[in-house]
Amino acid sequence: xxxxxxxxxxxxxxxxxxxxxxxxxxxxxxxxxxxxxxxxxxxxxxxxxxxxxxxxxxxxxxxxxxxxxxxxxxxxxxxxxxxxxxxxxxxxxxxxxxxxxxxxxxxxxxxxxxxxxxxxxxxxxxxxxxxxxxxxxxxxxxxxxxxxxxxxxxxxxxxxxxxxxxxxxxxxxxxxxxxxxxxxxxxxxxxxxxxxxxxxxxxxxxxxxxxxxxxxxxxxxxxxxxxxxxxxxxxxxxxxxxxxxxxxxxxxxxxxxxxxxxxxxxxxxxxxxxxxxxxxxxxxxxxxxxxxxxxxxxxxxxxxxxxxxxxxxxxxxxxxxxxxxxxxxxxxxxxxxxxxxxxxxxxxxxxxxxxxxxxxxxxxxxxxxxxxxxxxxxxxxxxxxxxxxxxxxxxxxxxxxxxxxxxxxxxxxxxxxxxxxxxxxxxxxxxxxxxxxxxxxxxxxxxxxxxxxxxxxxxxxxxxxxxxxxxxxxxxxxxxxxxxxxxxxxxxxxxxxxxxxxxxxxxxxxxxxxxxxxxxxxxxxxxxxxxxxxxxxxxxxxxxxxxxxxxxxxxxxxxxxxxxxxxxxxxxxxxxxxxxxxxxxxxxxxxxxxxxxxxxxxxxxxxxxxxxxxxxxxxxxxxxxxxxxxxxxxxxxxxxxxxxxxxxxxxxxxxxxxxxxxxxxxxxxxxxxxxxxxxxxxxxxxxxxxxxx
Numbered sequence: 042x043x044x045x046x047x048x049x050x051x052x053x054x055x056x057x058x059x060x061x062x063x064x065x066x067x068x069x070x071x072x073x074x075x076x077x078x079x080x081x082x083x084x085x086x087x088x089x090x091x092x093x094x095x096x097x098x099x100x101x102x103x104x105x106x107x108x109x110x111x112x113x114x115x116x117x118x119x120x121x122x123x124x125x126x127x128x129x130x131x132x133x134x135x136x137x138x139x140x141x142x143x144x145x146x147x148x149x150x151x152x153x154x155x156x157x158x159x160x161x162x163x164x165x166x167x168x169x170x171x172x173x174x175x176x177x178x179x180x181x182x183x184x185x186x187x188x189x190x191x192x193x194x195x196x197x198x199x200x201x202x203x204x205x206x207x208x209x210x211x212x213x214x215x216x217x218x219x220x221x222x223x224x225x226x227x228x229x230x231x232x233x234x235x236x237x238x239x240x241x242x243x244x245x246x247x248x249x250x251x252x253x254x255x256x257x258x259x260x261x262x263x264x265x266x267x268x269x270x271x272x273x274x275x276x277x278x279x280x281x282x283x284x285x286x287x288x289x290x291x292x293x294x295x296x297x298x299x300x301x302x303x304x305x306x307x308x309x310x311x312x313x314x315x316x317x318x319x320x321x322x323x324x325x326x327x328x329x330x331x332x333x334x335x336x337x338x339x340x341x342x343x344x345x346x347x348x349x350x351x352x353x354x355x356x357x358x359x360x361x362x363x364x365x366x367x368x369x370x371x372x373x374x375x376x377x378x379x380x381x382x383x384x385x386x387x388x389x390x391x392x393x394x395x396x397x398x399x400x401x402x403x404x405x406x407x408x409x410x411x412x413x414x415x416x417x418x419x420x421x422x423x424x425x426x427x428x429x430x431x432x433x434x435x436x437x438x439x440x441x442x443x444x445x446x447x448x449x450x451x452x453x454x455x456x457x458x459x460x461x462x463x464x465x466x467x468x469x470x471x472x473x474x475x476x477x478x479x480x481x482x483x484x485x486x487x488x489x490x491x492x493x494x495x496x497x498x499x500x501x502x503x504x505x506x507x508x509x510x511x512x513x514x515x516x517x518x519x520x521x522x523x524x525x526x527x528x529x530x531x532x533x534x535x536x537x538x539x540x541x542x543x544x545x546x547x548x549x550x551x552x553x554x555x556x557x558x559x560x561x562x563x564x565x566x567x568x569x570x571x572x573x574x575x576x577x578x579x580x581x582x583x584x585x586x587x588x589x590x591x592x593x594x595x596x597x598x599x600x601x602x603x604x605x606x607x608x609x610x611x612x613x614x615x616x617x618x619x620x621x622x623x624x625x626x627x628x629x630x631x632x633x634x635x636x637x638x639x640x641x642x643x644x645x646x647x648x649x650x651x652x653x654x655x656x657x658x659x660x661x662x663x664x665x666x667x668x669x670x671x672x673x674x675x676x677x678x679x680x681x682x683x684x685x686x687x688x689x690x691x692x693x694x695x696x697x698x699x700x701x702x703x704x705x706x707x708x709x710x711x712x713x714x715x716x717x718x719x720x721x722x723x724x725x726x727x728x729x730x731x732x733x734x
Contacts, residue, residue, distance in 0.1 A: 043118040044099040047525050047599050052104045053097030054628040054654055060677060061110075063633035063649075064468055065089040068479060070636020076488060079456035080157045080397045081546075082131030083422050083539045086530055086603065089466065090632050091137040094652065095124070098526055098599050114465055116485040119143040122525045125593060127513035127586060130539070132158030134528045139506065140463055140486045143526075146499070146519060148509045150565055152556035153396075153543040155510045159556075160393050162490040162506055165457040170387050174450055177378045177391070182436055185371045188324040189434045191302050191317055193309075198302040201442045202408065202415055203313070203321075203432040208296040209288035213281040219296055220274050220285060222267040222428050226299055226310050227413045234310045238262040238277070241298055241312045269428055285428070291356035292365045292404045295430060297321060303438050308413055325366035328373075335373030336380060337361050338548035345541055346569045352405065355426045360548040363403045363418075371435035372402065372549075375446060380553060392553060394450040396546045398435070401444020406431045415443045419542055460488035510556040512566070514582055516589040524593045527600040531583065532566045534611035540565050580614045587622035596657055600624065603634065603650040605687040612690045613709045616697045624655040626695040629665075631674055631688045649674075649684040651691030665692045668719055675723045685720045 066087045074088050096112060099119065104112075124138035129147035131154065138145050139162050147158055189200045207220040226243070227234045233248045237255035239262070246253055254261050268275045274283045288294070297313045338360050342353060357363050364372065372395075379395055382388040400406075400417040407416045407427035415431045418424070437445025464481040490506035493499035496518040499507040509518065551557055566582045569575050590600055604615060619626070634650040670692055674680045680688070693713040 042112055042115065043120075045121040047098060047122075047595075047597055048101040049597075050102040051098050051599065052100040052102050052109065053094065053599070053601070055102035056630070057093055057097040058106050058109065059630055059632060061106075061468075062090060062093045063631075063678065064477070065093075065466060066633035066635075067637050068466060068468065068477075070633075072636075075452075075456040075459040076136060076161055077131065077133065077456070079161065079453045080393055081400055081417075081419060082154070082157060083419070083542060085131040086133040087634065088133055088137050090634070091133050091528070092140075092465070094528065094601055094632075095119075095138060095141065095143075095526070098528075098601060114467065114482045114484060117141045123523060124526045124528055125519070125524045125590075127516070127527065127529045127590060128531050129158055129508075130154050130530060132161050134530070135506070136161050136488060138526075138528070139490050140488045142486075144499075144505050145490070146507045146509070146524075148511065148513050148516065150510070150512045151540045151543050151547075152510050152551070152554070153547045154539075155508045155556040156550070156554050157393070159492060159506075159508050160389065161456075161460075162488055163492060164460075164489045165390060165454075166386070167454065169384070170390055171454075173382055173384070173387050174391065177375070177382075178436060178447070180378055181371065181374045184327075184374055185324070185367075185436070188320050188327075188367050188370075189436075190320070191300050191311065192314075193302070193304075193311055198304055198309075199438040200300055200302050200434055201308060201438055202301040202434070203297055203317075204299040204301070204408065205295040205297055205404070205430040205432060207285060207289055207294050207428065209283075209294060211276040211279060211281055212283065214276060214279040216276055216278040218268070218274055218276050218283070219298065220269045220428055222269045223265050224262050224267065225264050225410065226301070226408075227308070227410050229411070229413070233264070235262070235264050236299055236310075236312065243299060243310050243312050286354055289355045289426075291358075291362050294356070295365070295404065303441055306440055308441060321365075321367060324370055328366040328370040332369070332373070334377070335369070336376050336549075336552070337369055337373050338551075340544075340548045343541070343544070347535070347541075349423065351424045351426050357405075357426075360545060363405055363545075365404055365432065368402055368404070368432065368435060372399070375435070376549065389554070390453065391450075392550060394446060394453045396550055397449040397453070398444055398446045399546055399549060401449075402433045402435045404430050404432065406433065417444050418545070422539075422542070424542070463488060508556075513586045513589060514566075515585075516593055519593050521592050522595050525595055525598050527590050527594055527598070527602075529600075529602045531586070531602055531604065531615075533604065534579070534606055534608060534614060535569075576610065576614065580617050583614060583618035584621040587618050587624065591622045591624060591657060594657060598657070600655040601652060602655075603632070603652055604691065605634070605647045605650050605684075606690075607645075607647065607683055607686050609690065609710055609713055612694055612713055616694050616709060616713070619655065619694075619698050624657065624698070625659050626653060626698045627656050627660050628652075628654040629691045629695045631678065631680070631684070645683050647683050647687050649678070649680055649688060651688050653691060653694070665696055667692055667716055668723070671720055672723050675727050682720065682724065685724075686717065689717055689720060 066089055069087045069089050077085055120142040123144040125146045126134040127148050129149040135145045135147040135158055149155055190197050191200050211218055224238050225233050225235045228248055231248055232245050234245055236243045239260040240258040242255055242257040252263050274285050300311050300313050302309055340360050379391045400419055403418055405418045408431040409416050415433055434442055437447030463486045464483045467480050467482055468477050491504045493504035493507045498504050630652050631649045632652050635648045690713055
């Protein structure tokens, strides 16, 4: 279906099918579409939600739910509509708009965000690229493959992962302490792979075993009774307890103790022996000889503005400190070969795959014992320093392994294949199994764009996409009154500034890609502290972004953004910023923002966003029926209390911005908090009903 204008009153403002879209979001949250896996980005918006929002913004309020879903699963054309995302991040809003043919402008201060999103919408020509990839792989393999082999009974095998643990001398008895949280490497439903506490020998045992006697040294090990717990390490000889962080000096403090290797397509484990240690030392010597010729970053890891001290507190001060010598040799040689590629487009695709593999090839990776696979850095949205480190095979084995250069290149190709054959997922109830089943429906849409180098290329040469690596505080290069839809995801107050994490990748790329804003760390819009001056600065910056959006939006246009937070200050800042800009709020509704995975979850983890819709022209909006809205969220959406608080504050935000009720700027906190007790009332009422049933 073709859309050319924004209706006077949209389906989005009347009510899209929140629950059904949120059910799709739960599924997608655990398995994103392939294009969104071509490179790591944090807290990506879910494409099913974004698609629903865009369609809701171009459909009239008279659209039925049945009509909405028919349109959702067909090819849609928005080629006369321009969509702007002022905080682009991983690019979901831009990609989904482009999938439906809209012209798009993406703005982000983070150069990595711009690079990733550009590659998400850019066409990939496979012909020739795979040949270049294979040649680079062969060239680097000849130099480093010998360092990723291990010997068992005189037979040589490929290494999947090396296991390292922190080692230091006891302050009391000078005994060498190897830090171990437990004494197993992997387990499944039948077998647990363990190692001896005393000699390190590896054994396979029935999964229910808790203790064993080593057949090598005849000593006993309690499998689950490690010497490390909650930051403290106990000396096994004298019993002295130590704070680990005081004894760690980065990767220099790590000791190689075990290896996972590939045999006949399966995983096996062994103790790291003298030949394995010798090979690492040889790799270190090779790196020492050539490191000056390799494009290794020499940047210092900046201190986090949030106050987080990792990884510096553990002795990792430079980005290159996060890698051992074998990794630096392999990555350095790989990057050197990529940079020698003459074809610029091929080079960029290879740089993307290289950058993505960095997260799985550093000394902050750990191992998921139950899943038998490496867990990359940033599995959670922060730097973590694992007690036991898993070192990956950088280039990759013939088959098994995660996050190697072979794997990330393959993943990138799969993501771009999706761009040529896009699909949407539908849910249906399986009556026999009493569960939801999914089906992929091809829409006939494609993701590609003719990308402008600058605003002139976008406006004069009529190109389809423009990416601006800058702050959205100043959008002068974008024409006023030219945008139909602004769809974005503004900074969540004091939540993590992802530029601190993306700098890990950008340190390797910054000299080799076209996006290179060098001051993102200092200029990101982020609540850096708790004092009044920081709060005022945050409000001032955010207000200016909303003012810029007001200027760029057509009088008939619509601005939509998502937000969640449980701090009242986050909502007061947002309320002031919107009010300062001149916008009014026409609708607020909840939508699911994450899947069902428990990996980042706790009772205080917010999983529902508030979708907030703005218009330039004042529209008469009724006072919000708070009780009805919250009751719907409790009874129909089964929201947790933390989600309910966040959504309630967004409802109060609407009335504040629209001047409904008795308002005074200095009493904004009181206004937003007033009546919040209805949440507990509704929850208690539901619990009583459930108890009766």
